[in-house]
Amino acid sequence: MRADTAAIRRFNRTVTRRLGVLNEKYLGRDRPLVESRMLFEIGSSGATVRELRERLGLDSGYASRLLRALERKGLAATSGSAGEDGRVKHVRLTRSGHAELRRIDALSDDLAQSMLEPLTREQAARLVAAMTEVERLLRASGIEMTPVDPYGPNAQWCLGRYFEELASRFPEGYDRGADVAAGLDEFRPPEGCLLLASLFGESVGCGALRVLTPRMGEIKRLWVSPQVRGLGVGRRLLETLEQAARERKLRCVRLDTHESLAEARQLYRTSGYREIARFNANPYAHHWFEKILE
Amino acid sequence: MRADTAAIRRFNRTVTRRLGVLNEKYLGRDRPLVESRMLFEIGSSGATVRELRERLGLDSGYASRLLRALERKGLAATSGSAGEDGRVKHVRLTRSGHAELRRIDALSDDLAQSMLEPLTREQAARLVAAMTEVERLLRASGIEMTPVDPYGPNAQWCLGRYFEELASRFPEGYDRGADVAAGLDEFRPPEGCLLLASLFGESVGCGALRVLTPRMGEIKRLWVSPQVRGLGVGRRLLETLEQAARERKLRCVRLDTHESLAEARQLYRTSGYREIARFNANPYAHHWFEKILE
DNA sequence: CGCATTTCCTGACTGTAGTCAGGTATTTCT
DNA sequence: AGAAATACCTGACTACAGTCAGGAAATGCG
Missing domain, CATH: 3.40.630.30 (Gcn5-related N-acetyltransferase (GNAT))
Incomplete structure (x- = not known):
């Protein structure tokens, strides 16, 4: 068990540093990281404010302020009552919001590729396989x-x-x-x-x-x-x-x-x-x- | 290659969320996370300010301020000229700094265990193996x-x-x-x-x-x-x-x-x-x- | 209907992380 | 010896992340 603990701590350290650097470099270019995540979560089909708050784990005030920021930049639009419950507001991306989302998407892909690029073909394949396994089991352990x-x-x-x-x-x-x-x-x-x-x-x-x-x-x-x-x-x-x-x-x-x-x-x-x-x-x-x- | 990208992005997402939550919960209890990392990097045998700055990737002013904060809390002490180069300062943990480091160490272990705890024995073994592989290859790709x-x-x-x-x-x-x-x-x-x-x-x-x-x-x-x-x-x-x-x-x-x-x-x-x-x-x-x- | 609850919003505030411009010793280069 | 470089420090500043208290509109319950 001791050895496991050490391995996990090494993993934690390396991954946090590496992903942290990459996330900043690629996704936090000229926009706060939360805003990028928010854009991503709104997605191409839109979402309710409530969903966004839950998925991102944000305080309702904070979420609201972020949405206002996206609105000011012309990236998202919140439509009032969507027919059902008049309190629940729906958020959609504007045209330029969609463009921005595509840009973020492309950057995420670049980020992924930048992790594989320095590796040999065989190493890359092994990394992807191991990542898939870790992701799966980390989801399991996070439940x-x-x-x-x-x-x-x-x-x-x-x-x-x-x-x-x-x-x-x-x-x-x-x-x-x-x-x-x-x-x-x-x-x-x-x-x-x-x-x-x-x-x-x-x-x-x-x-x-x-x-x-x-x-x-x-x-x-x-x-x-x-x-x-x-x-x-x-x-x-x-x-x-x-x-x-x-x-x-x-x-x-x-x-x-x-x-x-x-x-x-x-x-x-x-x-x-x-x-x-x-x-x-x-x-x-x-x-x-x-x-x-x- | 498309599938690889998707797998990496899923990994990125899941791991960032999971480790972020855990790091905050365990290591950021009543202390800024950088401070914990600083304590960890000083370690039981001490280090020079220069080493700390490099390992943590900090601005020199910021590093200095963090050290002052640790000093104020009685956790670390910087000794002036250590004989060699009078400009280089050496940092060591005080008695209570050592105690604090041990506490952080124990928390890191708990964090690691908390990731394994919900899993079956077999799942845990596979997770550790996959993490070891990811860590190894991520180091390779970060060079x-x-x-x-x-x-x-x-x-x-x-x-x-x-x-x-x-x-x-x-x-x-x-x-x-x-x-x-x-x-x-x-x-x-x-x-x-x-x-x-x-x-x-x-x-x-x-x-x-x-x-x-x-x-x-x-x-x-x-x-x-x-x-x-x-x-x-x-x-x-x-x-x-x-x-x-x-x-x-x-x-x-x-x-x-x-x-x-x-x-x-x-x-x-x-x-x-x-x-x-x-x-x-x-x-x-x-x-x-x-x-x-x- | 009236009251509690929910959803979202606003304003005021805190803490963390980090940058930038300079300043003082100390060392190294010439 | 004097100039340039290095290591560290200080003060002033910014951006980001997040919390808290409270308020308006819509909804649900009795």
């Missing part, structure tokens, strides 16, 4: 699990995606009404729990626990965004929910799943769950599992 | 080749290391006096050229070109610091020197090498040099090479 209120907007968004996915993957379709065995209230503390997995502020997965009997819990709504599949998020959600169950003094947790969700079944099997007989009336379930918590 | 004055301090330092290495590797030893066939003046533009390879401002290699006849050049003093061997620095130096020879309208370049420098001979062979008969009276040479420049 945080936090208990949230089931009625909050992020939770609602995740659950929405979850139901959408069921609808698209079940051959027979999915009707949310037929499965409201568990109401949202059941996922609220202190009895239940709804976990959100998020990466840089963006929700990328969820999972819920509710209490069936004083000794038994049920895990439901386990979903992982397609963007981050294969990174072990599902397993971490599951383990964290089991931990929540232990804290609630539950002796075992149960869950059910649909025939067509093979990877979920695989996850449960390799996580210490054993298949049991039907324990509920869920019309969409074909397999039932249970795990005894130590 | 810059610049022509310098042979009498400058960095050039002198590199040449010194070069001669030291010869002395330690030649079984018969090495006497600099016996080999001053090439005086430093011959490496000055516009005829000759001395290249320095540097990484983040630190010199890590050198190589020189001098003109033998109007059509023929000679490459000398090719040296690569042990820290960066295996990264292709020698080959890049060689190629850059050949380019310099081409710009001087030379038709071929020659060089000689000692029996005991096997890796150098290997480099020359794989770079298009062919072995020729003795062309000089260098008592330390056993092999002579030539390359025709197109």
Whole structure:
């Protein structure tokens, strides 16, 4: 473990210095770096102020001021009420804003190329491969699990995606009404729990626990965004929910799943769950599992 | 190549965000980040102000002010003339400075661990391996080749290391006096050229070109610091020197090498040099090479 | 409807990072 | 010895990044 730590610290040091220098040199030419990032985040299709604030992690006042700066320079335009919610403002790039974005894009490409240029063909290939791996695993390790209120907007968004996915993957379709065995209230503390997995502020997965009997819990709504599949998020959600169950003094947790969700079944099997007989009336379930918590 | 660029940009984005957040959280707790880096660079054995300025890439005024700040906080002490050069000041950590450095060290370790902690054992191992590779290759790609004055301090330092290495590797030893066939003046533009390879401002290699006849050049003093061997620095130096020879309208370049420098001979062979008969009276040479420049 | 909340905005403020122009010792070059 | 260069310092300044308090408009809830 000691050697790992040293390797990571060396990585941290080298990469921070190298990327810092390059970012300044290429992207911070005659514009504050945040402004470049803001332009990038607005993107060619525009965005709401709220989205920008969240993605960039900015204070609302600061974000507003940055947008005003971009407006003054004629790069972006905020249109008032876009029909839906009159408070939410939409930002789009102007014509010259688009040009500027393309310029930033080209510079980013140059930056990337400048990293490869001094290397041999073989070294370049190895660097790209290693970077891809680091990026993937760093995303995995940056994902945080936090208990949230089931009625909050992020939770609602995740659950929405979850139901959408069921609808698209079940051959027979999915009707949310037929499965409201568990109401949202059941996922609220202190009895239940709804976990959100998020990466840089963006929700990328969820999972819920509710209490069936004083000794038994049920895990439901386990979903992982397609963007981050294969990174072990599902397993971490599951383990964290089991931990929540232990804290609630539950002796075992149960869950059910649909025939067509093979990877979920695989996850449960390799996580210490054993298949049991039907324990509920869920019309969409074909397999039932249970795990005894130590 | 397009795909490579995209991968690098994703890497850049993810890593900058992740390390930025972590660095702030762990190292910038109640102290400006530069101050932490300064403490780290002073280290347990102290350093001169000049070294600190170079390693951190700071303006001299700024560096001075940071040191004053550390002094005020009782973390560092600058001692005036240390015997040698009265202008150069030496900085050392005080007792509480050492304690603070240990604290920062521990935090850096925590930071490293926090990146591994959410991952499975296997993922962690892969992340460390990939990071090691990225760090290595990023160092390689960050190395810059610049022509310098042979009498400058960095050039002198590199040449010194070069001669030291010869002395330690030649079984018969090495006497600099016996080999001053090439005086430093011959490496000055516009005829000759001395290249320095540097990484983040630190010199890590050198190589020189001098003109033998109007059509023929000679490459000398090719040296690569042990820290960066295996990264292709020698080959890049060689190629850059050949380019310099081409710009001087030379038709071929020659060089000689000692029996005991096997890796150098290997480099020359794989770079298009062919072995020729003795062309000089260098008592330390056993092999002579030539390359025709197109 | 009235009140709380949300979304965005503005103004005032702080801290960090860094530059630039000069100034004083000390050393090196000639 | 005198001039030029070097190493460090000081003071004044700028840009960038970000926080905090509060306010106006729109929306949601009871």
